[in-house]
Every structure is written in C-alpha cells, then in structure tokens.
Amino acid sequence: VREKGRRRSDAILDAATTLLVDEGYARLSMRRIAARAGIAPGNLQYYYPTKQDVVRALLDRWLARARADAAAAGRERPPEHRLLASLDAVLAEASDANCRLFWDLWALAARDPIVARATRTFYDRYRDAVADALRTVRPTVGRAVAQRRAMLVVALLEGLSVLRIGRPRTGMPDAALRRELRTLVLHLAKEIP
Amino acid sequence: VREKGRRRSDAILDAATTLLVDEGYARLSMRRIAARAGIAPGNLQYYYPTKQDVVRALLDRWLARARADAAAAGRERPPEHRLLASLDAVLAEASDANCRLFWDLWALAARDPIVARATRTFYDRYRDAVADALRTVRPTVGRAVAQRRAMLVVALLEGLSVLRIGRPRTGMPDAALRRELRTLVLHLAKEIP
DNA sequence: TGTACATCAGTGAACGCGCGTTCACTGATGTAC
DNA sequence: TGTACATCAGTGAACGCGCGTTCACTGATGTAC
Numbered sequence: 354v355r356e357k358g359r360r361r362s363d364a365i366l367d368a369a370t371t372l373l374v375d376e377g378y379a380r381l382s383m384r385r386i387a388a389r390a391g392i393a394p395g396n397l398q399y400y401y402p403t404k405q406d407v408v409r410a411l412l413d414r415w416l417a418r419a420r421a422d423a424a425a426a427g428r429e430r431p432p433e434h435r436l437l438a439s440l441d442a443v444l445a446e447a448s449d450a451n452c453r454l455f456w457d458l459w460a461l462a463a464r465d466p467i468v469a470r471a472t473r474t475f476y477d478r479y480r481d482a483v484a485d486a487l488r489t490v491r492p493t494v495g496r497a498v499a500q501r502r503a504m505l506v507v508a509l510l511e512g513l514s515v516l517r518i519g520r521p522r523t524g525m526p527d528a529a530l531r532r533e534l535r536t537l538v539l540h541l542a543k544e545i546p
Numbered sequence: 547v548r549e550k551g552r553r554r555s556d557a558i559l560d561a562a563t564t565l566l567v568d569e570g571y572a573r574l575s576m577r578r579i580a581a582r583a584g585i586a587p588g589n590l591q592y593y594y595p596t597k598q599d600v601v602r603a604l605l606d607r608w609l610a611r612a613r614a615d616a617a618a619a620g621r622e623r624p625p626e627h628r629l630l631a632s633l634d635a636v637l638a639e640a641s642d643a644n645c646r647l648f649w650d651l652w653a654l655a656a657r658d659p660i661v662a663r664a665t666r667t668f669y670d671r672y673r674d675a676v677a678d679a680l681r682t683v684r685p686t687v688g689r690a691v692a693q694r695r696a697m698l699v700v701a702l703l704e705g706l707s708v709l710r711i712g713r714p715r716t717g718m719p720d721a722a723l724r725r726e727l728r729t730l731v732l733h734l735a736k737e738i739p
Numbered sequence: 740t741g742t743a744c745a746t747c748a749g750t751g752a753a754c755g756c757g758c759g760t761t762c763a764c765t766g767a768t769g770t771a772c
Numbered sequence: 773t774g775t776a777c778a779t780c781a782g783t784g785a786a787c788g789c790g791c792g793t794t795c796a797c798t799g800a801t802g803t804a805c
Contacts, residue, residue, distance in 0.1 A: 357768090358781070377657055383759060395762085396782045404759065453656040459649040462711045464570055473712030480709075501726045508705030515704050516673075516697060518655045519666030533694045537734055545733055550801090551748070576792060588795085589749045597792065 362400045362410075365390045369411050374450045378457040383407070409467050412458065416475040427482060436486040436542060437535060443510050444525040452514045480504050490542040502541055509534070555593045555603075558583045562604050567643045571650040576600070602660050605651065609668040620675060629679040629735060630728060636703050637718040645707045673697050683735040695734055702727070 368389035372381050383404050387397040401407040423439075430438045462469040483503035488494060494502075513526060513534075525531070561582035566574050576597050580590040594600040616632075623631045655662040676696035681687060687695075706719060706727075718724070 355780085361781080377653070379653075379657065382757075384757075392781095393783045394760085395784070398760070399781065402760085453653075456649065456652040456656055459708055459711060460570070460572075460646075460653045463646040463649055464572065466712075469712035476709055476711070497722075498726070501723050502730075504706075504709060504723060505702060505726060505730055508709055509698060509702050510705065511708050512701030512703065512705030513697075515652055516669055516701055518652060518669070519659075519662035529690075530694050530697060533691070533698060536738060537695075537698055537730075540733060540738055541730055544737075545729060548747085554748080575790075577790075585748095586750045587793085588751070591793070592748065595793085 358400070361392075365392075365397060365400055365407070366411050366414055369407050370415065373411065373457070374454055377453060378461060381408075405465065405467075408461070409465075409471070412461075412468055412471050415454075416471055420475060420478050423479070423482065427486070433490070436483075436490055436538065439483070439486060440510070440535065440538060444513075444531065447510075447514050447525060449522055452517065455511075455514065476507065480507050483507060487542050502545075506538055506541065509538070551593070554585075558585075558590060558593055558600070559604050559607055562600050563608065566604065566650065567647055570646060571601075571654060574601075598658070598660075601654070602658075602664070605654075605661060605664050609664055613668060613671050616672070616675065620679070629676075629683055629731065632676070632679060633703070633728065633731060637706075637724065640703075640707050640710075640718060642715060645710065648704075648707065669700065673700050676700060680735050698734065699731055702731070 365386065369381065369386045372385055372389055383397055384394055386407060387394045390397070397407075401410065423442075426442050427435055427439055458468070458472060462472045480500060480503045483506050484496070484499040487499045487503055487506075488496070517526075526534070558579065562574065562579045565578055565582055576590055577587055579600060580587045583590070590600075594603065616635075619635050620628055620632055651661070651665060655665045673693060673696045676699050677689070677692040680692045680696055680699075681689070710719070719727070
C-alpha cells in the first residue's frame with residue numbers, strides 16, 4: 354500500500370514542476386497541479402495538505418537534484434580544468450526556463466522562510482564547490498578567502514542570468530562577454546594576491 | 547480639472563509602490579491599492595483601466611527615479627573615486643525591501659514584455675554608467691570592452707543581492723567580502739589587459 | 740452675471756471566476772485470526 | 773482458505789473568499805453663450 358503512494362507523490366511533484374517551469378509561480382494552483390497529475394483535488398490534499406507543502410517539497414527535490422548534477426559534472430573533469438569547465442556548464446544550463454524558475458524562487462524565498470532556508474543551503478553548497486575549485490587552482494589561498502572569492506564568482510553567474518532579461522532569447526552570453534568572464538575568473542583564481 | 551487628476555494618479559502610484567515594497571507582488575491587488583489610496587475601486591479603474599497598467603506605470607516611474615538618483619550620486623564625486631564610491635552606494639542602497647522589489651521585478655519581467663523592456667533599459671543605462679567610470683579609471687580600454695566589463699560588475703552586484711537570501715538580515719555583505727569585491731573590481735578596472 | 744452643457748472625477752454594487760481547502764463518502768489493499 | 777477490519781488511496785461536490793473588471797449613476801468643475 355506504500356509503493357503506490359510513493360510513486361503518486363513523486364508524480365505530483367513532476368506535474369507541479371512542469372507547471373512551474375512552463376508557466377511560472379503566478380499560474381501555479383492546486384487545482385491545476387491535480388488536473389495535470391490526473392487526480393482529483395481531494396487526493397492531492399491527501400498527499401500535500403496545503404499548497405505550501407507542495408512547493409516546499411518540489412523545491413527541496415529540485416535543488417537537491419541540481420546540486421547532485423553539478424557535483425557529478427565537476428567530478429568528471431581533471432582538477433585543473435574544473436573551474437572553467439564548470440563555468441561553461443553553468444552558463445549552458447542557464448536556459449530561459451531555468452532562469453525564470455530561479456527568479457520565481459528568489460521572490461518566493463523573500464516570503465517563505467523554509468524556501469529561503471533551502472535556497473540558502475543550495476547556494477552555500479554551490480559556493481563551497483567553487484571554493485574547492487579555486488583552491489585546486491592555487492592551494493596557497495586560505496579557506497576563508499577562497500570562500501569569499503567563490504561567493505563573488507557565484508554572484509557573477511547568477512547576476513548574469515538577470516542581465517539577460519528582455520534580451521533577444523540567446524541561450525547564454527555572447528562569446529566576447531564569455532571571454533571577459535573567463536579572464537576575470539582566472540585572474541581571481543591565479544593572480545590576485 | 548487636470549491638476550487634481552495628476553495629483554491623484556501620482557498618489558495611486560505612491561500607494562501601489564508602498565504596497566509592493568511592503569508586501570510583495572503576490573499580495574498586490576487593485577482593491578488593496580484603491581483602499582490604500584483612499585478611493586473607490588471604480589475610481590482606480592478610471593485612472594488605470596487594468597492592473598497591468600498600474601504595475602507598468604509604477605515600474606516606469608520607479609526605475610526612472612532610481613536612474614536619476616544614481617546619476618546624481620555619481621556626478622558629485624571626483625572621477626577617480628567614482629567607481630568605488632558607486633560600489634559602496636549600491637551596496638548601501640540594497641536594503642531588504644529593495645532586493646525583494648527587484649526579485650519581484652525579475653519574475654514579473656519573465657511574463658510581461660513591457661516590464662522586461664523597462665528592466666532592460668534600466669540595466670543598459672546602469673551598465674553604461676559603470677562603463678564610463680571604468681574608462682575614467684583607465685581611458686585606454688575600448689568602449690566595447692569597457693561595456694562588457696561593466697556588465698560583469700553589474701552582474702556581480704545584482705548577484706550579491708541574491709546570495710543574501712535566507713541570511714540573517716544584514717544591510718550589506720560583511721566587511722571582508724566587501725574588501726574582496728573592491729579588490730576584484732579594481733583589478734578589472736586597472737590590471738587586466 | 741447667470742445659465743446650459745460637456746467633461747472630469749468619483750461612488751459602490753454587482754458579475755463571474757478561480758482559488759485553497761474541507762468533507763462525507765467510496766473502493767482497494769494488506770493484515771490478523 | 774475465508775472473513776473481519778484497519779488503513780491507504782481516491783472522488784467530487786461544496787464553502788467561502790478575494791480578485792479584476794463592469795456599469796449605471798452622481799457630483800464637481802470649467803467653458804461658451
């Protein structure tokens with residue numbers, strides 16, 4: 354009696370995620386999630402009593418997966434190339450849909466402490482991974498310094514997604530900007546005392 | 547008969563702005579705006595036929611003012627200090643309320659082309675101002691290069707606002723991080739070929 | 740100076756809608772005897 | 773092997789709410805004669 358329930362609650366999160374990515378949080382409703390998952394509203398409430406519960410579960414799962422993906426992608430590279438390879442990977446994954454989801458996430462986090470906590474955990478892990486990469490490139494920098502610099506790198510990447518607002522839909526920044534970005538990050542990693 | 551109307555439509559935008567900053571877009575409604583402005587719903591519709599009209603007018607006015615303020619603040623400084631002084635000014639102005647408003651703005655821009663256009667115009671001007679400051683520090687860099695580097699600086703600042711999500715409410719990043727930021731931006735302005 | 744009239748500014752009830760959530764109820768499934 | 777029963781999974785109507793918007797109507801204000 355439990356296997357069916359687990360598959361169902363997963364399917365519900367799948368439906369909710371699809372809706373959230375495609376149409377944004379403003380158009381996400383319990384009734385639409387239920388319809389998308391092919392169940393009655395009452396059954397949705399059986400698994401997730403309130404809308405907040407669905408959203409929190411959805412984001413927990415999503416952020417955990419994003420972290421796992423990023424960790425796996427990083428591990429496959431030789432250490433020296435890890436930093437720049439990760440840059441490219443992040444830029445490549447920053448599709449329009451993903452960006453929109455993050456913007457909704459930030460707005461949501463401003464009002465829901467649990468979402469804020471999940472978001473913060475996500476970025477903490479993200480920063481730590483970048484800090485590791487920085488110390489691989491130059492092991493002499495201290496842990497704390499590397500973490501601060503990693504924070505700047507993460508800020509750069511997240512900020513770049515914002516600056517794409519209203520631009521003709523390009524998957525990522527243009528080549529020249531990407532070159533400037535690589536140069537700046539390399540300087541931060543190798544040159545700045 | 548026209549002066550009264552102009553004052554009224556301004557007061558409506560004031561009321562809407564207060565609500566948006568205090569409670570976020572999710573809780574912004576025509577009825578609440580009307581109540582806040584002390585008028586009947588029908589009268590609100592007389593000035594702004596739809597909710598979209600209010601929001602667009604509100605953001606237009608708000609972004610224009612932010613641009614004007616930033617320009618004025620920059621003009622008062624000696625050119626050499628302009629870059630770092632602006633950094634501090636931006637960080638100081640990034641209050642919790644302002645951040646929340648920007649997050650709502652980005653989410654909104656993803657679904658409303660007119661909001662997206664206003665947002666883009668805002669960031670274009672922002673980037674141009676930073677590019678000017680960069681060229682003041684080192685006039686030998688080309689216009690295009692300066693613009694790209696300015697974009698990285700703007701991305702850094704906007705990204706830092708995102709990374710404050712879920713952190714104990716500090717007005718700005720801590721001193722050590724701020725030092726790293728200044729160092730990085732100075733390197734970008736002065737050292738990187 | 741008074742009056743007719745168009746326009747501006749404003750009211751508040753009403754419509755219809757989608758929402759989150761509740762609830763009484765039903766069938767399916769596993770377990771204990 | 774059959775039966776009683778608790779629990780799991782699921783239905784769909786209903787409640788009450790706030791929403792954006794419409795609309796018929798009213799008063800205030802300026803303008804033309």
